Every structure is written in structure tokens, then in C-alpha cells.
Amino acid sequence: xxSPWVMMxxxxxxxxxxxxxxxxxxxxxxxxxxxxxxxxxxxxxxxVLVLALxxxxxxxxxxxxxx
Amino acid sequence: xxxxxxxxxxRERIAAAVGxxxxxxGLAHFLADRKRDALIWFLTxxxxxxxxxxxAGNTQxxxxxxxxxxxxxxxxxxxxxxxxxxTTQILARVYPSVEIGGTTPEHLPWRHLGYLLxxxxxxxxxxCAAHAAxxxxxxxxxxxxxxxxxxxxxxxxxxxxxxxxxxxxWMTGRCFKAVALAIAIFGxxxxxxxxxxxxxxxxxxHPYYWVGQMLLGLPAWLASLAASGVRYTGVPPYIDAxxxxxxxxxxxxxxxxxxxxxxxxxxxxxxxxGPYLASQAKAVEPKPKPKPKPxxxxxx
Numbered sequence: 001x002x003s004p005w006v007m008m009x010x011x012x013x014x015x016x017x018x019x020x021x022x023x024x025x026x027x028x029x030x031x032x033x034x035x036x037x038x039x040x041x042x043x044x045x046x047x048v049l050v051l052a053l054x055x056x057x058x059x060x061x062x063x064x065x066x067x
Numbered sequence: 068x069x070x071x072x073x074x075x076x077x078r079e080r081i082a083a084a085v086g087x088x089x090x091x092x093g094l095a096h097f098l099a100d101r102k103r104d105a106l107i108w109f110l111t112x113x114x115x116x117x118x119x120x121x122x123a124g125n126t127q128x129x130x131x132x133x134x135x136x137x138x139x140x141x142x143x144x145x146x147x148x149x150x151x152x153x154t155t156q157i158l159a160r161v162y163p164s165v166e167i168g169g170t171t172p173e174h175l176p177w178r179h180l181g182y183l184l185x186x187x188x189x190x191x192x193x194x195c196a197a198h199a200a201x202x203x204x205x206x207x208x209x210x211x212x213x214x215x216x217x218x219x220x221x222x223x224x225x226x227x228x229x230x231x232x233x234x235x236x237w238m239t240g241r242c243f244k245a246v247a248l249a250i251a252i253f254g255x256x257x258x259x260x261x262x263x264x265x266x267x268x269x270x271x272x273h274p275y276y277w278v279g280q281m282l283l284g285l286p287a288w289l290a291s292l293a294a295s296g297v298r299y300t301g302v303p304p305y306i307d308a309x310x311x312x313x314x315x316x317x318x319x320x321x322x323x324x325x326x327x328x329x330x331x332x333x334x335x336x337x338x339x340x341g342p343y344l345a346s347q348a349k350a351v352e353p354k355p356k357p358k359p360k361p362x363x364x365x366x367x
Contacts, residue, residue, distance in 0.1 A: 001304065002304055002305070006305070007308070010258075010262075010305070010308050010312075013254075013255070013258055013312075014255070014311075014312065014315070016251070017251040017252070017254065017255040017315075017316075017319070018315075018319075020247050020248070020250075020251035021248065021251050021252065021319045021322055021323065022322075024236075024244045024247055024248050024251075024323070024326060025322055025323075025325075025326045028241075028244075028330075030243040030244075033243070033244065033247060037247075
């Protein structure tokens, strides 16, 4: 059984990694990299979370056949 | 801040070097009169490919696709072996897979090692192109006589990233970035392995994900070899996330290699009297004073 909380934790891990790699690619200074990693990771995390919530709402509220 | 970039003739030579290297690994080095490097790259890539194909009974070609018009095959699409372009094209036509379309060659005991070696050949061919590009920069952009020569050229730095994520940055003195990239990429890869219960590095089961995983370089190659005997008793619940993590780690390593190359290139070009330094010098150079006109000689 897949737990949504574990998926959330995995999303946090992936967002953090993505943020670090992109910031290292874009910036050179350690302080800029740290700030950029936080910003980019958070942006990605929130974007995926919003898409997931929309997908959940569509699947439960729109696509599920009502009795 | 404006970053230095190679002059136009250098960029053209880099594009040519990458093209020649992808056609035949080592060809660009040979044309640049680096015969020892050319021989090493050529033999390494070709031996890995031929041995890998032999061990796996050429079943790698079951994961490729012919591309052409009608019955004629123009190009055999084969990732990642196809980066070693010419040899792959010839071998795909001459030696068909022992299964011819099947993807379950369990009777080949060394197939995992074979897949790994042939994939390493393709990935190394890509990095051979990066190495050739780095050498082109070194030979085309001559350092300023007073400048201290950087220890590593961009191609070597990119190649080091293939040995371990972040190693290329470490070699150019960017220790913070090296550690950050190593933790981010290797951490993602390891979590992915845990989620997939160490069975997600399998070409037969996940051929498309496997290509991305191989881009991580040596750590993924060794992990793939170590995990080749893993058997599943059921589908792991987080296998999809595991595959996503390990494959993304491979692609992130390519980003790290590109960045390491670019930073080392910047280090090199900032020490050459090329267009960048010339433009910097113009910005600070005071305007020359107009010369005073020579006095007209008095008539005798």
C-alpha cells in the first residue's frame, strides 16, 4: 500500500536534490547556491503539490461516477 | 557579469571535434595529432562494445529500433551504445541478436555484464567528445604568457564527473559545489536503489530507465553489476519512485558534468588574451591623448 505521507516525503527529497543541482548549475557562490536551492526546491515542491491536489479533485469529484 | 566564451573559430573546431568523436571515438584526437589519446579512446570504446555484445549474444539490439524508409534501414537507433556511432551501425547489421526480438535471454549467464560493458562504451564515447572539446579549447585558446596554467582542462574535468558526481568540481577547486552535488546526486541515487529494493538497475525489466541510470557513471555501473543477481518475489510498492530517482540521478550527473566543463572552460578563457580580456581591457583603458601637432619648420 502506498502511503501519501511517504510520497510527500519522497517529493521533498526529490525537490531538495533538484534545487541543489539547478542552483549549482546556475550560481557559483555558496551563499547563492544555498538560497537558490531552497527557493527552487520549494517552487518545485509546491507546483507538484498543487498539480497533485488538482488531479485528486478531478479524479474524486469529476471522474468518479456518482450513485 | 559577462563570462568569457571561446572565439568563433574555436567554437567551430569544438563542434567538429564533438562530431568526429561521436562518429568514431578517438577520431577527433587523431585529427588533432594526439595519437596516444586517440588510440586509448578508440580501443577502450570498441573493446567494451565488442566484448559487451559478445557476452550478451548481441541481445542489446533487441532494445534498439531500425529507422529508415520502407524496408531499408538508414540508422539503427540504439541508446546508449549508439554514441559509438559507426561501429554500432556496422555491428547491428552484421551480427543480429541471438533472440531476434526477444528480451528475455536468461540462458546467457553473462548478459548483465555484457549490457554494462556495451553501455559503458556508449557513455564513454559521449565523454570522449567532451574530452576532445576540452583539448580543442586548450590548443586554440592560448594562455596569456604571464598566466598560470590550470592543472586540468575542461574535458578532463567533465570526465572526472563520470567517475564520481562532483569530482570534476573538486578538481577545479569548487569544493562546496562538489560536496553539494555529490550529496544531492548520490543521495538521490541511493534512495532510489532502496525504494526499488536494489532491483531497479535491470535493462530487461526497465530498458528506458536503465539508459538514464547508466549516465551516472562508475557508481551506477558498479551498483548495476552488484545488483545483477537480485530476484523479486513481488512488485516493490515504491518501484516507480525508485526508478524515477535513480534515472533522475543519472540525468543530474550530466548537468553536473556540463557545469564542470563550463566552469573549467571559464577558468581557462579568463587567462587567455582573447576577446573577453580584450573587452575588459577596453573598459578600463584610458583614452589615448591626442598627439600634439609638430611645429611647422620656420622658413630659412
